[in-house]
Every structure is written in C-alpha cells, then in structure tokens.
Amino acid sequence: MTQAATLAIGARRAESPGLWILAWRRFCRDRVGLASFLIVVFFFGLMAASGLRLIAADWSKEVGVNYAPPTFMGPEVTEAGAAAQASQDAERTGGVNPFDPLAGVLAEIRAAAGAASVAEAQAPTLAFGGDRWGRDVLQKTIKGTETSMFVGLVAALLAALIATVFGALAGYYGGWIDDLFNWFYSVFTSIPYLLLILAIAAVLNQKGTLTVILILGLTGWTGIFRLVRAEYLKHKVREYIQAADAIGASHARRMFVHILPNVSHVILVQLSLHVVLFIKSEVVLSFLGFGVGVDTVSWGSMLNEAQSELILGYWWQLAAATVAMALLVTGFSLFTDALRDALDPKLK
C-alpha cells in the first residue's frame, strides 16, 4: 500500500467515531460531569505525584512544633501552648546541666550540627497546621490521599476482576456452573459485612496497605458479580452472539471478545462506584484500627488521631482529612453518574 493510501485510510479512520468516542462526546456535554472529572483528575495527579515522591515525600519529618497551628491563625498563644513551647525551646537549645559528665561532648556535637539544626528549626506555624509530632498536616493529607486512593482503586479493580470472571462464567454457561457461583455468592453475602471483614483481617493477621486491599477486594465483589452475571444472561441469547457461534467463534472468544466490550460500561460504572465505596471503607477500617500500618498515613488514620486532638481544640487535621475526602468522594460520585449517563448505549 502506498503512503498516500495509508494516509487516506488514517484520515477515514479518524472520521468514524466508535461507541467509546461517542460516549466521550456525550460526557463532554455534561458540565457537572466535566467539573467532577477535573476534580478526579486533580486527585489522580496528587496521587501520582505523591507516589513518585515529587511532593509530600518528607511528610513524616517533624517540621513544626507539635500541634503547630495553621499559619492563618498565627502562632500558639495559649498558656499551655507557651509553656510547651518554652520547654521545647529549652530542650532544643540545651539548657546545660552542670552535672552532666557528657556535657562537653554534647556541646561539640551540637556545635557540629549547629548550622543544620538552625535550618531545621521547628516552625511555630505550618501552612495548614501540624499534628502531635509537628508533622505538616497538608503534606500528611496529600500522603493520606495517595494511600486512600490507592487502596480504593486497587481494591475496586480486584473486586471488579473477580466479579467479572465469576459473573461471566456464571451468566454465560448457566446450569450447574451458575448454581455453584450463586451458592458461593449466597454464602458470602449471608455473613454480616463487618464481621466478614474482621474475620478476613484476623486470617491475614497482619496490618498494612496490601491487607486492606485484599480485605476490601475479596469481600466487595458480590454486587458487581450479580450485575455482570445478569448482563451476560441477557447478552448470551442476543442474535450477535448466535451469529458469532454460527461463524465458529469459541466460548472464550464469545465471552471475552464479543460480550465483554458490550457489558464493559456496566463494569466501568460499578468500578468507579466501588472506588468511592472502598475509599470510605478504608477510612472506616483504619478508624477502627484494622487499617493501614502505623508507618503509613491514610485519611482513616488521620481521622483516628483527630478524635483525641479535637478535644484539645486542634481541629485542623480533622478538617483537612474531611475536606479532602468529601471533595474526592463527591467528585467521584458525580463523575460516576455522568459516566453512567454517557455510557448508557442508547445507540443501537
């Protein structure tokens, strides 16, 4: 084929939109959807940047005084705060104990580290306040966003994957295979949700991000399974599948090459619904203490810390985690709604 012909074909290809492109065009017409999409993209950007250590890499550094208030509120002025400040300052600058045998050595070390320690001097205020150890709440929130979103996304992907495979097999083959999966499903859903989660947590017996992902993924596939199965039941008797059978397409080909793209919009919408659901579940799990480990931070662990802080009047960690979560969850939910409207194939 000549260059010109190839180009001509390329041009033709461009002018013929597939169903996905048509869906995207419909999506772009939805203003709320587009705005929520931008929010979601922004959070994805945060997650990626944080994951690549471009931002919030040193979230665990104790850069401020403990419970450093947000900059816009000014430095802490209460008595307790001032006292704590004073004692901390004293410790930092090292009020010399005349009886200390190591005083000389210490003084030398301090002198050596002098320049650095001045540079790292703990700020009295931080952009959005600090936590108990003086860590920057803003950075902590970004890091928490990364953890929570990562958990939500991967767990939702895992759940959708399990559900799609199970649902495809059950719906496509029917008969005893369908019965088998349905019994399994019924057993799974007959256990109270939180109990099931705690049981799996007890079996896995270790804390960490991976554990949370496994817990949520292994327990959360049931709803998607029912939907995928129903879609497969509907599609397997459609004429285009009979036509595929007539031309000799194998079972696997019919199941995953022919039907799957036609039910993928359902899975996609469910996937994004479950991302939201799992982000919230992760928060609940971490809040209850079954969540991520102590060396990582998530919105759930931030909220967990925040409950004791709030009594002391340090509201900023609570506010930061809540705002970030509310923004993402609302944005993601609206995005899902718009996605469903756009993907609903009205075109026949």
Place this chain on the structure above:
Amino acid sequence: MTSANSPGTLVGIRALKVDFRLDRTTVTQAVKGISFDIPVNSTVALVGESGSGKSVTALAILGLLPKENSTVPPASQILYGDRNLLALAPGELQKLRGADISIIFQEPMSSLNPVFTIGFQITEVLTRHLGMTGRQARMRALELLREVGIPEPETKIDAYPFQLSGGQQQRAMIAIAIACEPKLLIADEPTTALDVTIQKQILELIAALQKRLRMSVLFITHDLALVGEIADYVVVMRDGEIREQGPVEQIFEAPRDAYTRALLLCRPQLERRPRRLPVIDDFLKPGSPLVGGNLEERSRGLRGDEEIILEVRHLGKSFYSREGLFGRREFKAVNDVSFKLARGKTLGIVGESGSGKTTVALTLLRLRGESSGEALFDGKDLLSIPQKELMPYKRRIQIVFQNPYASLNPRFTIGQLLMEPLQVHGIGSGESERRDRVDKLLQEVGLPEVSFFKYPHEFSGGQRQRIAIARCLTMKPDVLICDEAVSALDVSIQAQVLNLLQDLQDEHHMSYIFISHDLAVVKYMADQVMVMNEGEVVEVANSDDIYRNPQHPYTKKLLSSIPQGWRGARAR
C-alpha cells in the same frame, strides 16, 4: 387566522410542520408542512416507509409529541370542528383524547398495562370519560368485548393481558379505543406485529366497526397492499412530505407520483416473478429499463433430478419445563420435519409465529442444543458429530438473522466483523490477503470500501443486512439460511436485499433456506415451499404449484389471508 373545516371534514391538517431537536446544533424536520383532510365517516390511509413522518403526524393530532424536543411552528393547524388542536389547552385536549379521538398502537402487548385486567382497563376509560358507575361500566365493557369478537367475554373480562393471544390483545386494545365511540380512530400499524391470518381478522374488524359506528379512521401503515382493502382515501408520505394523495382507486389505478408507483411494484407480487425486483431508484430516475412493465420472468421449481446437498430426516426438537418436584413437561417445538435441499436452489419455509420455522434453522446450525433426527450434509450427520469435528462444517452452513440491528456486535468495526470468521477458520494466508477478500466482498454486496473502519450504528437497516450477508459470504458457504432476513426492512430496501440475495445465488450457486412469514416474498424467492404449523410440516411442493393449487386446509387458509391489494378488494 383560524378557519373552520368545511362540512363533511372531520379533521383538517393544514401546513403541519414538526421539528425535532436532537442536540444543541442539529434539528431534523420530521414533517415538512403537510396538508390533508380526514372526511367524516371514511377511512384515510397514511402510507410511508420508516422515517416518513406518518407516526409523528398521528402523535401531533393527539397532542402527544414530546414537549422537550419537538417544535411545531404556529402557522401549523390541525382543525377539529372549529378548534385548532395545536392551540388547545392541555386539559381540553385530554378531554378530547380517548373520548373523541383515540388510538391503537402497533404492539398490543406493550400498550396494555400488564398488571391490570382487560376489564379494568376498559372500565377506566368509561368511568373517566363518560362518568359511568362501576356496574354500568362493566356491563358496557362486556358489550364492547363481544363487539370486538373476543370469545367468552364473561371470563376474558377478568383476564390479564398475558393470558390473551396477540390477536385477542389487539382486539382488547380496539375495545378500549372504541369504548367512548370516538369520532376519529387512529390506527398506527395495528397489524404489523401480528400473523397474516390474525391480521386479516383485525382488518375486517376495524372496517366493520368503522361502518357500524360511523367514525373516521386514520390508518397508518407501511404496506400499500393492505390499504387497498380498507381505505377510501390514501395519503402517500416520504421524508416528511406528501408525495401523492387521492381516492384509493386513483392511487392504485393511475398513480401519478413515481414514488407511489415504486411502492406498488417493489413488493414481490403473487402473480409475477420478475428476474429482478424494481427498486425505488429505478422509478425516480427516468429511463430505467425495469419500469416498462414487461419484466423478464424467472421460472422456479425443481425437476427432481437435482443434486441434493442437505437432507433432513425426522428432525425434532423439544423444550422441557419443570413440573412438580421430579416431573417435566415436554413441548415439541419441532416434530418430525423432513426435507431435501437441492444445490443452488431455494427452499422456502413459511408459517406463523410459533410454527417452529426458526427452531428448524437454529437446530440445523446446532445453536439450540440437543435434538432428535438427523441432517445429512456431505454424508455426515450434522446433528450428531462431536463439536470438535463440527468446525469445517460450520463454515459451510451460515445464517442471516432477522434483525440487522441485533445481529452485529455494536463494538466491532465492519472490518473486525468481516475479518473475524476468516481468522477463526484460518482462511487466507495473512492479514493482507484477508483484507483483500473483505474489500472485494464489501464491493460485492454494494457497500463502499470506507465501511471497513465504520461501526454498525453508522449504517441503515438495509446496509446492516448487507454486512450480515457479507459476513456469511466470507466463509463461502454452500447453504445460507435466511431467517426472516428481509422482514424488518422497508419495502424498497427489501427489494434491494432480495435482488442482492438472488444475484449472489446466481453467481455462487449457493442453496438457500428462506424462512419468512411473508408468503409473497417466499413465492418470489423459493423454488420449493414448505408450510409449517405448530412444529409440523403441513405441505411441501414446488412454489408455483403450492400457490396455484394448495392441498392442505391450513395452506389454503394462509393463502387466503394474504392482503390482495386494490385488485383483490375490487374482485370481491
């Protein structure tokens, strides 16, 4: 500016325009300024193909156009008495609807509410519009059911829609529509979803009711042949415009418009079998050789010494439903069907819905699970060879389905759709050779090469059916089963696809099993015709013989139900 109707006119439609807004930028003109009258006590037929604006006109009369995206310019008028229906307040319109003007829809099953009894749905109209009490309304409902010919009205009045057959449902719909003795009855394709024998009964019922109740009927249909029997006036529409209108004898005897002539001749007729069916373009372009009227006839039929390619013996297919704990009830969808298919010839299978004709096709292709009997193809029994050995035979028997909107995977491009069988069966040595084959096939079925990269939704029904045919042809089958392959298409498109199928048979010498409920189409296409009823073969014979001299009473009944058009109506 409102002008009253002249006496003798019930509804006058004046310069009616309807626009639909599809999205912010695109507006389609569904109806482009049409005018016609519906006289008192007569039947007006509105004829046109899909997209001609006939149903939109009906909805405009009823004031049922979707408010969000339709606009009717103020110059349009629908005069009813001295009132303009388009300018009426919604409340007043609602009073008219159902009482003075009522409608019957195409699909009785979906226009009746499935959770209420027939009786309830009739009495609802009566109590609402005529203010009857419950007891009065029930008496009147019984009367109405008797009037529309539902058997045992005393028991059927408490039946739910699903407990009635399709014909009875449509009768119940008609009972609701005439409950208030309307002055105008709009029938929107009332028989399209029904079998021919039922269709005939419903048409006769509508005609009888029209005379008895002295109402006007606006009969909307795509089938010009139906109209000859029932209508007094005919309005032919295309693309939102009126092509021709006039009394029925003028339309049938001396049609002035080329499109009307085309509609009359595109449909296969029982008496004639031209080598090619004329299509719309032949009429719209002057000087085409096919329009002269003296078309070359094609002779059909078997002599008896043809090579037999497929022999089916005692084919049976049963479905089981569970009954009680262990019992199961057998339903014989197909019972003891035997036939022979000759190479290069066409076997037509006719029958009404539920006769088992589609099940025969799907069983032969092994798309319906286990079955009894045998189907000998090349000395092998297709029904019993294991799945693994079936592959080489699979490609030699192919099927074209009825609904071209459902039989193509919407997520595949045409290229993918046509390349797939080649890949699955390993036909052709490489991608480029396959590509060449597909391009050639696209040309053969009359689609531009560009189609390769397009998706099914970008094509019309007729084009999609061409794609489905091309997909079968990729495998060069010996037998092609057409399961109602042209039934969902407009008359003019139907002629094109039939011509295509005929050309392909002439060229590739394929055998066809042509399944249809449309006896005229089967007569045109088939050498041999097999009539089926309730899963059994009623009669098999050469097509000319069976239409000239039917033996079995069921065949006779079927044939007498075919709409005869104007000539038939005049003969009676």
